[in-house]
Each structure stands twice: as C-alpha cells, then as structure tokens.
Amino acid sequence: xxxxxxxxxxxxxxxxxxxxxxxxxxxxxxxxxxxxxxxxxxxxxxxxxxxxxxxxxxxxxxxxxxxxxxxxxxxxxxxxxxxxxxxxxxxxxxxxxxxxxxxxxxxxxxxxxxxxxxxxxxxxxxxxxxxxxxxxxxxxxxxxxxxxxxxxxxxxxxxxxxxxxxxxxxxxxxxxxxxxxxxxxxxxxxxxxxxxxxxxxxxxxxxxxxxxxxxxxxxxxxxxxxxxxxxxxxxxxxxxxxxxxxxxxxxx
Amino acid sequence: xxxxxxxxxxxxxxxxxxxxxxxxxxxxxxxxxxxxxxxxxxxxxxxxxxxxxxxxxxxxxxxxxxxxxxxxxxxxxxxxxxxxxxxxxxxxxxxxxxxxxxxxxxxxxxxxxxxxxxxxxxxxxxxxxxxxxxxxxxxxxxxxxxxxxxxxxxxxxxxxxxxxxxxxxxxxxxxxxxxxxxxxxxxxxxxxxxxxxxxxxxxxxxxxxxxxxxxxxxxxxxxxxxxxxxxxxxxxxxxxxxxxxxxxxxxxxxxxxxxxxxxxxxxxxxxxxxxxxxxxxxxxxxxxxxxxxxxxxxxxxxxxxxxxxxxxxxxxxxxxxxxxxxxxxxxxxxxxxxxxxxxxxxxxxxxxxxxxxxxxxxxxxxxxxxxxxxxxxxxxxxxxxxxxxxxxxxxxxxxxxxxxxxxxxxxxxxxxxxxxxxxxxxxxxxxxxxxxxxxxxxxxxxxxxxxxxxxxxxxxxxxxxxxxxxxxxxxxxxx
Ligand SMILES: Nc1ncnc2c1ncn2[C@@H]1O[C@H](COP(=O)(O)OP(=O)(O)OP(=O)(O)O)[C@@H](O)[C@H]1O
Ligand SMILES: [Mg+2]
Numbered sequence: 001x002x003x004x005x006x007x008x009x010x011x012x013x014x015x016x017x018x019x020x021x022x023x024x025x026x027x028x029x030x031x032x033x034x035x036x037x038x039x040x041x042x043x044x045x046x047x048x049x050x051x052x053x054x055x056x057x058x059x060x061x062x063x064x065x066x067x068x069x070x071x072x073x074x075x076x077x078x079x080x081x082x083x084x085x086x087x088x089x090x091x092x093x094x095x096x097x098x099x100x101x102x103x104x105x106x107x108x109x110x111x112x113x114x115x116x117x118x119x120x121x122x123x124x125x126x127x128x129x130x131x132x133x134x135x136x137x138x139x140x141x142x143x144x145x146x147x148x149x150x151x152x153x154x155x156x157x158x159x160x161x162x163x164x165x166x167x168x169x170x171x172x173x174x175x176x177x178x179x180x181x182x183x184x185x186x187x188x189x190x191x192x193x194x195x196x197x198x199x200x201x202x203x204x205x206x207x208x209x210x211x212x213x214x215x216x217x218x219x220x221x222x223x224x225x226x227x228x229x230x231x232x233x234x235x236x237x238x239x240x241x242x243x244x245x246x247x248x249x250x251x252x
Numbered sequence: 253x254x255x256x257x258x259x260x261x262x263x264x265x266x267x268x269x270x271x272x273x274x275x276x277x278x279x280x281x282x283x284x285x286x287x288x289x290x291x292x293x294x295x296x297x298x299x300x301x302x303x304x305x306x307x308x309x310x311x312x313x314x315x316x317x318x319x320x321x322x323x324x325x326x327x328x329x330x331x332x333x334x335x336x337x338x339x340x341x342x343x344x345x346x347x348x349x350x351x352x353x354x355x356x357x358x359x360x361x362x363x364x365x366x367x368x369x370x371x372x373x374x375x376x377x378x379x380x381x382x383x384x385x386x387x388x389x390x391x392x393x394x395x396x397x398x399x400x401x402x403x404x405x406x407x408x409x410x411x412x413x414x415x416x417x418x419x420x421x422x423x424x425x426x427x428x429x430x431x432x433x434x435x436x437x438x439x440x441x442x443x444x445x446x447x448x449x450x451x452x453x454x455x456x457x458x459x460x461x462x463x464x465x466x467x468x469x470x471x472x473x474x475x476x477x478x479x480x481x482x483x484x485x486x487x488x489x490x491x492x493x494x495x496x497x498x499x500x501x502x503x504x505x506x507x508x509x510x511x512x513x514x515x516x517x518x519x520x521x522x523x524x525x526x527x528x529x530x531x532x533x534x535x536x537x538x539x540x541x542x543x544x545x546x547x548x549x550x551x552x553x554x555x556x557x558x559x560x561x562x563x564x565x566x567x568x569x570x571x572x573x574x575x576x577x578x579x580x581x582x583x584x585x586x587x588x589x590x591x592x593x594x595x596x597x598x599x600x601x602x603x604x605x606x607x608x609x610x611x612x613x614x615x616x617x618x619x620x621x622x623x624x625x626x627x628x629x630x631x632x633x634x635x636x637x638x639x640x641x642x643x644x645x646x647x648x649x650x651x652x653x654x655x656x657x658x659x660x661x662x663x664x665x666x667x668x669x670x671x672x673x674x675x676x677x678x679x680x681x682x683x684x685x686x687x688x689x690x691x692x693x694x695x696x697x698x699x700x701x702x703x704x705x706x707x708x709x710x711x712x713x714x715x716x717x718x719x720x721x722x723x724x725x726x727x728x729x730x731x
Contacts, residue, residue: 073690092705093698
C-alpha cells in the first residue's frame with residue numbers, strides 16, 4: 001500500500017527527514033514514536049503534501065502511484081487522511097457543511113454521485129456514534145472554539161466519514177482525558193479494516209494498549225532508528241529514548 | 253512557502269458582452285443645455301428642470317474629491333462623457349409585452365428573464381438599460397395592494413406629489429460632488445411607494461445594465477415606506493468589458509415613516525477592469541436612508557465584488573426615537589480594484605440603535621478601505637452602536653485599511669467597536685485540501701465562512717448568488 005524509500009525533506013535550509021524507509025501493507029497498524037523534534041509530524045505532513053516542506057530525495061509509492069507527484073487534494077481523494085496534531089479552525093463554516101463538501105469531493109473523484117444534505121444527515125448519525133457524539137457538534141463552526149480534546153475527536157469523526165485507505169494520526173491522543181482517549185481509540189478500532197492501514201504517531205505506550213500496533217518504529221533525528229513489534233513500545237517506556245539513540249549510533 | 257498564496261488574476265467576467273442595438277446618445281459634454289435636453293427627453297415638469305439646473309449650478313462650483321477617499325485615479329473629464337443613452341426602438345419602452353426582443357435577450361443572458369412566461373417567481377424586477385427603464389414586472393399585481401413600483405421617470409408623471417415631497421429630502425442635491433452631478437443629469441432608476449400598513453408580498457429588485465460606450469449611468473432611486481409598511485429591495489448590476497473607465501454615479505434615497513422597515517440589498521458586480529487595471533466602472537454612489545418616524549428601521553446589506561473603484565457609504569439618519577439602522581457589508585477587491593466603502597450612522601432620536609458589520613476581503617493588488625462614521629447628537633439619549641470590522645488578506649500585495657470615526661455628543665450613549673485583520677492561512681487552505689477540496693473551493697469556503705454574518709442577512713436566493721459571485725471574483729487569487 002505504502003512504500004517510503006530513503007525519503008528526505010527540508011523546511012527552508014533545515015533538513016528534517018534524513019532518509020526514511022517504511023513499508024505499510026493493507027490492514028496494518030504502524031506506530032511511530034520518537035522524541036520531540038525528531039520529525040514525526042514532518043513525515044506525516046510530507047505524506048499529506050504540505051507546501052512548507054521540500055522533498056529533497058527518495059520516493060513514496062502509494063497504491064502503486066507516485067504520491068509525491070500529487071496535489072494534497074488528489075492524495076486525499078485517493079484515500080490518504082491526516083488527523084492533524086493541531087487541527088485548524090475555519091470560522092463561520094459549520095462542521096456539517098464542511099464534512100459534506102469534503103465527502104462529496106472525495107465521492108466525485110471516485111466517480112460516485114454527490115449526496116444531498118438529507119442523505120448526509122443519515123450517514124452522519126451513524127458516524128457520530130463512532131465517536132460517541134451528539135448531533136449538536138455538527139452546527140458548530142469547524143474546530144472554532146473547540147477544546148483541545150474536541151478538536152482531536154473531530155478529526156476522528158472526519159476519518160469515520162471520509163473512510164480513507166491510509167489514515168495517519170498525528171498525536172491524536174495528546175490532550176485527551178481518559179474517557180476521550182478510550183472513545184477515540186475505540187473509534188479507531190471500529191474503523192480498522194482489512195484494506196485500511198494506520199500510521200499512528202504517539203508519545204504514549206498507553207494509546208497502544210487500546211490500538212494494538214503490528215509494528216512500532218522509533219524516529220530519531222530524521223531517521224527510523226529502530227523497528228519492532230508491539231513490545232518495543234513497552235521497552236521504550238522502560239528504557240527511554242536515550243537507549244534507542246545509543247543503540248542506533250552503535251549500528252551506524 | 254507563500255508560493256501557494258501567490259496572487260494572480262485571471263478571472264472571467266461573464267457579463268462582459270455588448271448588446272448590439274442602436275441607441276440615441278446625447279452628444280458628449282455637460283452644460284445647462286445637456287440638463288435641459290435630458291429633462292425635455294423625459295417630458296419633465298418645470299419644477300423638476302429647475303431643481304436639476306440648481307443642482308448643476310451648484311456642481312459647477314464643486315471639485316471632485318481626491319483628498320480624503322483612499323482611492324487613486326486621474327480626474328474625470330466630464331466633457332468627454334455622454335449623459336444620456338436610450339436604445340432606439342420602434343417599440344415603446346416601459347412595456348414588457350412589446351419590448352424589443354434584443355433587450356429581453358440581454359436580460360435573459362444576464363439571468364434575469366423578463367418575459368411573462370419565465371418571470372422570476374416572487375421577485376418583481378425593474379430593468380434599467382443605460383438611461384431608461386425597459387420595463388417592470390408584476391406591476392399590476394403590486395398595484396392591487398396600492399404598492400407603486402415603477403421607473404423614476406414614470407413616477408414623475410404619475411405620482412408627482414410624492415416625488416416632489418421626497419426627492420432630495422434625504423440626499424440634498426448639494427450633498428456632495430457626485431450627488432450634485434447626479435441631481436443635474438439623473439436619467440432613470442426605480443421608484444417604490446408602499447402604503448400604510450402594507451407588507452410588500454414580494455422582493456422588489458432593479459437590475460442596472462450599462463451598455464453604450466462612453467456614457468455614464470446616473471440613476472436615481474427613491475423608496476418610501478409609509479407608516480407600518482415593509483419592503484425588501486434588491487439591486488444588481490453589470491456592464492460590458494471595455495478598456496475605458498465608465499462612470500456610474502447613482503443616488504438612492506430611502507424614507508421610512510413611523511414603524512416602517514426597509515431592507516435594501518445590493519449585489520454589485522460591475523466590470524472591474526482587466527489584469528493590468530485597464531477599464532472598469534467607477535462606482536461613485538450616494539446611498540442614504542432616513543428613519544423619519546419612531547420605531548422605523550432601515551437595513552443596508554451590500555456585497556460589492558465589481559467595479560474598478562468603489563466609493564460608497566450607505567448611511568442611515570436615525571431621526572425617529574427607537575429607530576434602528578443596520579449596515580452589513582462584504583467588499584471584495586482583487587486585481588487592481590480599489591474600494592473605499594463603509595457607512596454613516598447618525599443618531600438623532602432617543603434610544604436609536606445601529607449595527608455595523610463590515611467584512612473586507614483583499615486579494616491580488618486590491619486596496620480595500622473601510623470608512624465609517626458613528627455620530628451621536630446631543631438629543632440622542634440612550635443611543636447604542638455596535639461596530640464590527642474585519643479584514644481578510646489573500647496574498648502579500650494587497651491592502652486593508654480602516655478609518656473609523658466616532659463622534660459622541662451624549663453621555664448616555666454607548667458605542668462598541670471591534671476590529672480584526674487576518675491573513676487567509678496557508679494552514680487553513682492545506683487543511684481543506686487534505687480533506688479533498690481544491691485550492692479554489694478551499695478559499696471560497698474560508699471566505700464564505702468569513703462573510704457568514706453578512707450573507708445571512710441577504711434574501712435566500714440572493715445569498716446563494718452572492719456566494720457564487722464571491723467564488724468567481726476570487727478565482728485565480730491564489731496560484
Ligand atoms: N515549517 C518548518 N519550518 C522550520 N522548521 C520546521 C518546520 N517544521 C518542523 N520544523 C523543525 O523540524 C523538526 C521536526 O519537527 P516535527 O514537528 O516534525 O517534530 P515531531 O517529531 O513531530 O515533534 P513533537 O513530538 O514535538 O510533535 C523540529 O526541529 C522543528 O522545529
Ligand atoms: Mg509532532
């Protein structure tokens with residue numbers, strides 16, 4: 001589904017990603033961990049096509065196509081979804097209007113008919129259940145005045161509605177209280193499917209108790225310093241990132 | 253980084269066609285004879301000719317304002333403009349049944365069908381082509397309730413007492429340079445009278461079209477809502493694409509008597525000029541309403557997307573106690589457009605209230621200025637004003653400016669002013685693109701959200717129109 005080969009990217013003159021290699025197969029869940037500033041969000045943003053980052057080397061193939069060659073909206077239409085670490089506010093635009101517009105753009109790109117607002121409301125009802133939310137949230141402006149936790153939950157609602165093939169969650173668990181964490185993680189688990197893959201960026205092993213990953217990677221200084229199974233997260237928790245960095249140096 | 257918020261203007265103005273129709277055009281130039289010519293063409297009574305001449309004599313002594321408005325242009329040569337143009341047709345003007353098919357076709361192309369079969373349901377239209385009215389729909393139906401909706405020229409003939417009483421009562425002929433010019437040479441416009449206690453059952457609207465080259469359009473509109481009456485009125489406008497600038501200097505006067513309410517909405521889409529800033533309409537208009545009676549209300553809503561230069565301050569004089577004035581505005585400039593627009597709220601009566609919501613959007617190399625005056629006179633005890641003035645910038649070469657003036661002469665009055673300037677964010681656009689929207693749809697969504705408080709004041713069908721228009725005017729503003 002996704003093959004990242006020796007990916008390098010910079011912001012301005014600063015090289016941030018320094019040769020990332022990662023393969024994600026359909027249905028897999030990959031956790032990406034690593035210290036602050038190691039490049040986790042940058043990796044997520046580069047995959048989504050954020051214009052602030054310049055790809056300086058390597059390749060990314062997604063569903064057998066060159067992902068880096070596409071506009072961000074084409075990637076989205078082909079099923080790439082990024083749950084943002086810092087979701088953006090769009091004042092004056094209701095969540096319902098925004099979600100339906102996005103849903104219809106994606107349907108159009110797939111050659112499907114657009115849905116009208118009545119049908120969309122039915123669909124929403126079902127999706128709201130995934131994040132255990134009432135309908136009130138739909139008439140509020142997108143993320144405007146949402147609490148930190150509500151913004152994260154709203155990202156998962158969008159994920160549920162847009163049904164991507166590759167979902168990248170950037171610290172969706174940060175800022176959530178215990179109940180919200182359970183709801184959000186539960187939502188993600190409900191959305192796990194044989195043809196849907198997840199890349200979950202997190203700092204906390206706790207999340208991985210709920211969303212059990214197939215693989216765990218540790219990013220350090222723009223490279224994947226270590227990869228392993230779900231137990232790697234536990235080991236990290238016990239030994240800290242310094243251990244990874246010294247191990248990586250020993251290899252290099 | 254800012255490369256995706258790079259500004260380019262390549263929009264298509266789809267109303268830029270010219271109707272090929274022969275017209276009677278007055279020779280270029282302005283003198284007392286021009287004024288007499290226009291008045292005679294319209295068969296006006298002597299008092300009106302006198303009124304025009306007086307205005308003309310006043311105008312000659314005035315100078316075109318270039319010092320205070322925040323717009324730049326070379327002074328207009330008033331002798332190189334023609335002040336009257338009427339389509340030459342063997343058919344009588346003013347009657348839709350017999351109107352020239354070319355004229356009907358023009359309005360059809362503009363999306364304003366006038367023929368009886370296709371007429372817009374629930375909206376009565378007065379169609380003004382250059383200096384004359386082509387016709388007015390639903391006239392008879394409105395007359396059943398005593399409502400007069402006709403061209404200004406007809407009103408002069410059929411309701412001289414009302415015209416005489418209210419003409420210039422809100423905007424005196426000597427008010428300002430362009431108002432004086434209009435008073436001298438005004439051609440046609442719409443006239444509305446809604447009698448006591450009548451709630452006008454449909455939207456009234458006037459559609460202004462400039463067609464002939466080198467002419468100016470100087471229409472004059474007068475709307476009177478008698479005691480307890482209500483009317484909602486909408487104006488729309490377009491003009492062909494031309495390399496020369498054309499002058500549109502209109503005057504609109506609204507009169508609301510006791511307990512009456514007038515809602516006046518404008519969707520302005522005059523030709524704005526090309527990429528280099530050549531051509532386009534100079535839209536220099538004076539619009540003012542007077543809440544004469546207690547508990548009356550006047551509300552202006554405007555969506556300004558066109559014109560090379562806009563100079564316009566729809567205002568309300570709050571004379572009656574407890575009267576209400578509102579101004580909701582969206583002004584968009586792109587390319588080389590300049591807008592200096594805002595409002596004046598003059599509080600005279602007790603407990604008068606006014607609300608100002610202004611949304612300025614600047615893209616390309618556009619310059620957008622909000623200019624507003626809130627004046628509370630000594631007798632206006634308990635007057636209240638709320639002003640909210642937001643600017644949005646798209647790209648790095650445009651500008652937003654605000655000039656709020658507040659003059660409070662009564663200690664019990666309260667005014668509140670909020671202002672914000674935001675730059676449309678790369679992150680906002682990226683967020684929406686990540687959800688599948690392309691750049692133009694993303695911008696359109698962000699901008700429409702920004703303008704929401706104004707759009708919700710527009711009548712439903714026009715709100716949809718305005719949203720589309722906004723999308724079109726910002727097309728290509730981000731590359
Ligand atoms: N647009 C940018 N311009 C300049 N520097 C940037 C930009 N984006 C990221 N960086 C820098 O790149 C490095 C990696 O940032 P990134 O946000 O990818 O880290 P992260 O691993 O997600 O960290 P955290 O765990 O704190 O979220 C940091 O040093 C950051 O300051
Ligand atoms: Mg991060």
